[in-house]
Amino acid sequence: MMFAFQFGVVLVVTIAGIGNSQGQQDPPLHCLNCMNVPAGSELCPHLVECSGECYVRSNTIDGKTITSYGCEKRQTCNVTDGTLIGRRRSASVNTTSYCKKEVCNKDIHHFLDPPTTPCTDLSVDDCSDPAAREAICSSCEMAQYCRKSCGLCQEYTGGDTWSENLVLFDYNPVPTQCNYSQAIGPSICNSIKAHGLVVPHGSYLNLHQVNSYVQINFTTHGEPLTNLQLFSCQTTGHGRVDVVLNNVTIAESYNKTRVITWDWNLHELNPVQHKHTHNYVLEIFKDRKTVSYGHFWLRRIRLETTVVHHRHGK
Known part of the structure; x- marks a missing residue:
């Protein structure tokens, strides 16, 4: 259940499902x-x-x-x-x-x-x-x-209606752990499999070169996907990344990640774009579209859905 590398050469490896490394509480606000x-x-x-x-x-x-x-x-x-x-x-x-x-x-x-x-x-x-x-x-x-x-x-x-964002998963690749909203349950966390071309460190992945990438496969119950959050930083201010979900580009040559400071970044998703979809492939590439120097460090990935509540009797 880990990324591996040897003698400075990064290997493409697979992470199995997250098993028992699951959170028992709702992820932090x-x-x-x-x-x-x-x-x-x-x-x-x-x-x-x-x-x-x-x-x-x-x-x-x-x-x-x-x-x-x-x-x-x-x-x-x-x-x-x-x-x-x-x-x-x-x-x-x-x-x-x-x-x-x-x-x-x-x-x-x-x-x-x-x-x-x-x-x-x-x-x-x-x-x-x-x-x-x-x-x-x-x-x-x-x-x-x-x-x-x-x-x-x-x-x-x-x-008569109001909305609420629920965490489908809050996934930490290294060490492998997955949290989720109690209203959602652990099944999506259990479905996660990941691999990539990266350098793993104690608590994060380093996308250090052109075409470094992380790929996350997961299965939902058909919930609309509305918010993607990445906990990351870049080392020089030019660690640009591209974010792709089921071959649809979410962010291209994204460069708003803070430098040498861990920061959550929000990417809004179009819930209609993947309506009735259950199986997903999320890919995060470094320099796929725009080549730049610098590294991109990735620590956590959070995906959310938005539910609408209705007043009783309405």
Whole structure:
């Protein structure tokens, strides 16, 4: 169950199924992780493992908005999932939205569960008085009496449906291990077989030369594939890679991988493109299209599906 090489010559070898090297817990939460993204920019490609909550923070000044994405512990106010609305100062408006699901800050309002309790003010008279409200909202403890007026309620715009990303597999080639969402189960992990032309190290694979590659074969239950994440880095800034799924190019001459820093990169998939497909071949090549110097190091591969939940009775 390993890649092998001898006397500096890389061999094409096969990894068997992952056997008992399976995780028993859901894989750790991932969030988009980019700072100060101007409006209209491409999707943030970087992710971070998160022990807190995913957030989207927008700052609008004189009609121009920049947005930051990341993970953090919720602040002292004990608010529900949703949006904390900042105070308006001159022409500046700040908002921060939180969520607790896998990559939910990519499109946060589609990944929020519908509220289970109504959002109300406990003291209608005080909360409607501007002077009293300003004093109440300045205190996290007092703001609980005016949750609606202080902007501490969940902002929910998802209607009767909401989405959730589930991990089909989170695969580590060396040493071989595979985690999965408990809602999915271990069968996809059990189906994985891999081989490649690479140099293995203690915890990662080195795609070190032109046409180095890793090939992952796996079988699903027909779930739509929506997110592919690679935990990787490059050694010089020019370790370009091509990502191919069932002969369809996902990324070509990709060069957004960070240099000498391990980083999760997100590649969005078209779920319609492989509809009703069960058997897959995922290939990651170095320099297949654009030859460049430098190495590409690969540590983990995570594949996800997106499920849509419906409100009961709808």
